[in-house]
Amino acid sequence: MNGQPAVSASAPGKMIILGEHSVVYGKPAVALAINRRFYCRVSRSGEMILNGRRVPAFVHPHISSVINDNGLSGISMDAGTQIPTSSGLGSSAALSSSLSLAVRKLLGRDTDQESIAKDAFNAEWNAQGRASPIDTSTCTHGGGVALNCPVGIGRELWRISKNDRSWNVSEFDVPEMTFVVGHTGIKAPTGPLVEKVRKYRDSNTFAAEIVDEIANITLEGMERMKQDDRVGLGSLMTKNHKLLSILGVSCPQLNKLVECSLPYSYGAKLTGSGGGGCMIALTDHPDKVARAITLHGGTPYIVNTGVPGVQVDVKKTK
Ligand code: PMV
Numbered sequence: 001m002n003g004q005p006a007v008s009a010s011a012p013g014k015m016i017i018l019g020e021h022s023v024v025y026g027k028p029a030v031a032l033a034i035n036r037r038f039y040c041r042v043s044r045s046g047e048m049i050l051n052g053r054r055v056p057a058f059v060h061p062h063i064s065s066v067i068n069d070n071g072l073s074g075i076s077m078d079a080g081t082q083i084p085t086s087s088g089l090g091s092s093a094a095l096s097s098s099l100s101l102a103v104r105k106l107l108g109r110d111t112d113q114e115s116i117a118k119d120a121f122n123a124e125w126n127a128q129g130r131a132s133p134i135d136t137s138t139c140t141h142g143g144g145v146a147l148n149c150p151v152g153i154g155r156e157l158w159r160i161s162k163n164d165r166s167w168n169v170s171e172f173d174v175p176e177m178t179f180v181v182g183h184t185g186i187k188a189p190t191g192p193l194v195e196k197v198r199k200y201r202d203s204n205t206f207a208a209e210i211v212d213e214i215a216n217i218t219l220e221g222m223e224r225m226k227q228d229d230r231v232g233l234g235s236l237m238t239k240n241h242k243l244l245s246i247l248g249v250s251c252p253q254l255n256k257l258v259e260c261s262l263p264y265s266y267g268a269k270l271t272g273s274g275g276g277g278c279m280i281a282l283t284d285h286p287d288k289v290a291r292a293i294t295l296h297g298g299t300p301y302i303v304n305t306g307v308p309g310v311q312v313d314v315k316k317t318k
Contacts, residue, residue: 004043009102011310013083014090014138015271019218021197023132026165027215028148031138035304036082038094042102045076062096065123070103086187088272093135096120097310114158128191133160137169142309144174153222174306175228181301182257182293186276193273234266234282241269249274260296264288
């Protein structure tokens with residue numbers, strides 16, 4: 001780097017178990033952090049330097065939002081990631097969260113998770129046009145995070161509001177569960193998919209009812225998870241996938257990976273904004289699901305959950 005003091009930080013990716021898209025309208029959602037991380041190392045600079053190259057300040061909207069929120073006009077940043085981009089696994093949220101921590105630490109500002117989650121959500125909102133805090137809060141806190149869950153399901157962490165929407169963010173104890181992520185290999189940025197659902201929901205009462213139905217099954221899924229009822233949770237995940245397909249955010253490749261996983265799973269669904277990206281399956285037979293995903297043209301990752309959120313890394317990371 002440039003000889004200036006530097007701070008390294010990392011944050012995990014996430015997978016949404018239930019409630020994507022509907023959560024944008026203040027409805028509930030559940031997500032788990034996964035053992036794939038985004039790493040960054042930052043130091044002060046008068047201009048924007050990314051992996052050793054000078055770039056325009058606006059080139060990455062998440063980065064500009066975080067550095068502007070912290071009163072800077074440039075930063076020198078080295079970055080590396082294990083999270084595939086534009087794939088529904090929270091790569092932008094992990095970037096925003098880890099960058100916020102590193103910049104705050106560098107400037108001697110508060111580094112509590114709530115401040116970081118709010119910086120990261122702001123970045124997501126500015127870049128995406130409309131967003132919920134599910135990704136950014138999960139990548140910041142780690143473990144399991146539920147938004148707008150009923151009393152008794154989780155422990156409240158913080159509250160985030162934007163315009164007329166607000167979300168109570170809670171943590172919950174993650175039960176032992178095995179998930180396989182299947183990557184279609186198709187990149188699909190979140191913003192246009194969120195906008196597609198917004199237009200459909202605003203113009204069609206049937207679409208608005210589907211969004212409400214996703215909220216209902218998400219609440220039921222939180223109860224199933226609390227009772228460690230995988231059969232119940234899995235069938236709600238599969239139902240959630242069908243409702244998201246009706247909203248127009250699935251695609252043939254996602255449907256194929258969901259279908260081929262179901263014979264060996266409690267349930268399966270797309271995760272994140274859809275249109276490509278990834279699906280997840282809840283299973284006791286991860287190897288069989290992984291093989292089926294590979295045979296059907298996807299890339300499987302057997303993921304670990306219960307992983308830590310954003311953190312300062314002592315050693316230089318990739
Ligand atoms: O695809 P991802 O990882 O950006 O997930 C987006 C989740 C949405 O509900 C579709 C949008 C949001 O901001 O909550």
